Amino acid sequence: MTTRRCLCGALQEMSLLSHFCLCLQRKAGSCCRCIRFLHVFVFVLHIHGGHSQMCDPADLASLLAFSDGLDRMGAGLVGWGPNDTSCCSWTGISCDLGRVVELDLSNRSLSRNSFRGVAVAQLGRLPCLRRLDLSTNGLVGAFPASGFPAIEVVNVSSNGFTGPHPAFPGAPNLTVLDITGNAFSGGINVTALCASPVKVLRFSANAFSGDVPAGFGQCKLLNDLFLDGNGLTGSLPKDLYTIPELRWLSLQENQLSGSLDKALGNLSKLTLIDLSYNMFFTKIRAAKIRDKYPAFIFLTHFLNKPR
Missing domain, CATH: 3.80.10.10 (Ribonuclease Inhibitor)
Known part of the structure; x- marks a missing residue:
């Protein structure tokens, strides 16, 4: 609906083309006659460039x-x-x-x-x-x-x-959505975010607090998730380990605690993960992910200090 409204809004400014807007507002099957003209119109407009x-x-x-x-x-x-x-x-x-x-x-x-x-x-x-x-x-x-x-x-x-x-x-x-380096606060609205085909969420260096919310597992196309440098607490929700396309996961410099689930090893496309400067206490061997994420294991082992 938004695309159709944008296109029709532009055409309505030109009385010569207003009937094409009416055509586009009908069902797809009745638009065939105006498509050829529209292709020509868009091509000519492209030649003249956006600034004109x-x-x-x-x-x-x-x-x-x-x-x-x-x-x-x-x-x-x-x-x-x-x-x-x-x-x-x-x-x-x-x-x-x-x-x-x-x-x-x-x-x-x-x-x-x-x-x-x-x-x-x-x-x-x-x-x-x-x-x-x-x-x-x-x-x-x-x-x-x-x-x-x-x-x-x-x-x-x-x-x-x-x-x-x-x-x-x-x-x-x-x-x-990149909101890195602001002062946004409160919780993270996962429900609204995952209702879109979101691929990149960069929420680093803000003032978010509370638990990492459940629901990220609904972001089926999510590649990059950066929540580092906030005040997040508690353990990681289990559905965080079910994001099929996740490549980068950055949660360092929060106050996260608890154990690391073995399911972390199921994130087959993960290439970067940093959980350092938190309070995780999982034994590295128990997590069974040493071979897959050696750099991550080092950071987790030496920079997490349970309190």
């Missing part, structure tokens, strides 16, 4: 509201403003059919800005936004709990965001 596209008025309004909500613009947003309505040519923005699909403001000298009111929530109203990068800006404040219906890749690492972490419950295509 007209900016959707609703997207423009959301971007202006976002910039207005910053305490100060910073060097990274030079060119943003109401005097230029061609937002597809603005710094860090990529468009498709006039709709904003990517926003890359990484390392844009936005430090010491805070989001006043609903500033960042305005970005969540961009219905076609697939990639968002606000990393390395020193931004502070809360991140909205809803919005971003088409989001796929999010990187807000190295900022000062606080409160609950974003989970994007209404985003069915989320694959990468």
Whole structure:
């Protein structure tokens, strides 16, 4: 539904093509006649390039509201403003059919800005936004709990965001979420995260507390799980050992304890694991994973100190 809405929103801006939007809103079997024209239209638009596209008025309004909500613009947003309505040519923005699909403001000298009111929530109203990068800006404040219906890749690492972490419950295509190096706190919303085909979760160096929640076993496509540098406690949930595609598991520098289940050896695709600086007390031989993870065994043996 989101893809169809994004495409139709762009076509509706052009009266010549509005009937194709109506066609796309019908069942798939009735769209055959408009597909050939649509292919030609997209090809021509691609030749002209994203920066020549007209900016959707609703997207423009959301971007202006976002910039207005910053305490100060910073060097990274030079060119943003109401005097230029061609937002597809603005710094860090990529468009498709006039709709904003990517926003890359990484390392844009936005430090010491805070989001006043609903500033960042305005970005969540961009219905076609697939990639968002606000990393390395020193931004502070809360991140909205809803919005971003088409989001796929999010990187807000190295900022000062606080409160609950974003989970994007209404985003069915989320694959990468990197929130490393913020001050997100509370628990981890595994239910919402695993409802998407998520592959990478980087939650390092925040202020998460409580147990590592059960439910990660539902993330069937998860490759990388980084929860290191938090205040997580308790033992590891058993379903953590059932993630079929898991390659990297980083849990060091928490307060985890208990024994390591033998099922850890069932993670056949695991290539990196670090559980150091915790309080595990499993005997290495009892875990029966010495041969498979020799480097991990060394770290676990020498850097875990039960209290």
